[in-house]
Amino acid sequence: MKAVVFDKLGGPEVLRLADIPKPEVKPGTVVIRVRAAGINFADTLFRQGQYLIQPQLPDVPGVEGAGEIEAAGAGVSNLKPGQRVAFIGNKAYAEFALAPAAQVIPLPDSMSFEHGAAFPIQVLTAWHMLHTCHNTAPGQTVLVHSAAGGVGIVAVQIAKAAGAKVIGTVSSDSKAALVKEYGGDDVINYATKDFAEEANRLTGGRGVDLILDAVGATTLEKGIGCLAPFGHTILYGRAGGPPEPLNLFQLFPRSAMASAFTLNTVATLPDLMRRGIEEALRLVMHGKVKLIIGKSYPLAEAADAHRFMESRQSTGKLVLNA
Numbered sequence: 172m173k174a175v176v177f178d179k180l181g182g183p184e185v186l187r188l189a190d191i192p193k194p195e196v197k198p199g200t201v202v203i204r205v206r207a208a209g210i211n212f213a214d215t216l217f218r219q220g221q222y223l224i225q226p227q228l229p230d231v232p233g234v235e236g237a238g239e240i241e242a243a244g245a246g247v248s249n250l251k252p253g254q255r256v257a258f259i260g261n262k263a264y265a266e267f268a269l270a271p272a273a274q275v276i277p278l279p280d281s282m283s284f285e286h287g288a289a290f291p292i293q294v295l296t297a298w299h300m301l302h303t304c305h306n307t308a309p310g311q312t313v314l315v316h317s318a319a320g321g322v323g324i325v326a327v328q329i330a331k332a333a334g335a336k337v338i339g340t341v342s343s344d345s346k347a348a349l350v351k352e353y354g355g356d357d358v359i360n361y362a363t364k365d366f367a368e369e370a371n372r373l374t375g376g377r378g379v380d381l382i383l384d385a386v387g388a389t390t391l392e393k394g395i396g397c398l399a400p401f402g403h404t405i406l407y408g409r410a411g412g413p414p415e416p417l418n419l420f421q422l423f424p425r426s427a428m429a430s431a432f433t434l435n436t437v438a439t440l441p442d443l444m445r446r447g448i449e450e451a452l453r454l455v456m457h458g459k460v461k462l463i464i465g466k467s468y469p470l471a472e473a474a475d476a477h478r479f480m481e482s483r484q485s486t487g488k489l490v491l492n493a
């Protein structure tokens with residue numbers, strides 16, 4: 172089968188299309204004929220050896236996608252060959268991928284493979300931060316960093332659906348327009364304005380109740396300066412580099428809370444995983460969350476897709492068609 176392989180760590184140029192053996196089905200798993208693989212910022216870190224999980228070279232990136240089940244392993248009774256699904260797995264930049272049955276999501280007939288590939292990681296990450304880590308509710312203000320990105324534009328919509336006011340931060344005016352189009356109440360272009368000062372101004376000095384922060388180095392500490400009393404900041408990524416160690420005394424003045432989130436934790440809790448899938452899929456099916464495919468590429472152009480994501484110009488979800 173065709174797959175995107177890298178033999179050494181490095182820039183996007185290390186990604187190349189190659190022929191490798193198809194994965195074999197194992198008990199409790201399914202093999203999926205991948206039609207669309209989702210691209211995540213984490214894949215660019217994985218390619219450089221900077222992600223939580225280290226590649227086993229030669230390796231294949233990709234942790235999610237959508238397609239049809241090719242084969243179901245022993246003990247898998249609820250999934251059948253031919254069924255359309257989305258999945259969280261690994262080595263997804265390929266024509267076939269293996270996924271644990273518990274991480275396979277039957278796709279509604281009306282949902283395309285590209286939209287299916289855009290669902291698992293980004294929508295579930297946004298949903299769990301807003302509804303598992305925090306109880307987002309009407310009257311609250313949520314500040315979403317990287318608001319035009321894959322997780323960000325979904326988080327804006329889920330927070331709005333929960334009744335919150337949403338402030339997004341972005342690095343360009345064109346991204347700001349997109350965030351407004353998808354429900355952002357206010358958008359701060361941090362290339363021209365200090366986001367914390369602006370968030371305090373926009374909330375009349377009260378500050379925001381929740382910050383979703385996957386930038387890290389340049390945002391975590393500064394964000395604490397625009398939290399409301401009992402406000403909460405969630406660190407869930409490090410696109411801008413790992414933050415400096417946080418001095419908890421900085422949380423005292425407003426009795427604030429700082430926490431962290433990774434979807435990997437949810438993946439160890441099947442009931443919570445299922446609940447998130449049901450609730451988030453309902454928001455998509457009711458039109459409260461629209462999945463944006465920013466750009467799609469053929470498998471052979473995975474390196475270009477990574478370049479585009481790292482350029483900070485991408486919006487919504489990038490996908491590879493396999």
Ligand SMILES: NC(=O)c1ccc[n+]([C@@H]2O[C@H](COP(=O)([O-])OP(=O)(O)OC[C@H]3O[C@@H](n4cnc5c(N)ncnc54)[C@H](OP(=O)(O)O)[C@@H]3O)[C@@H](O)[C@H]2O)c1
Nearest residue numbers: 211212320321322341342385407408409410411432433434
């Ligand atoms: N914890 C989890 O389980 C989990 C799950 C999914 C994603 N994540 C994290 O969430 C973040 C967003 O992921 P995504 O796949 O949806 O990507 P994305 O938001 O579509 O793209 C990354 C965005 O980060 C912003 N950014 C800020 N500083 C940057 C820098 N120095 N270099 C590159 N980009 C920078 C850019 O937006 P602006 O230029 O507009 O700021 C860029 O467009 C990533 O950090 C990812 O690792 C975490």
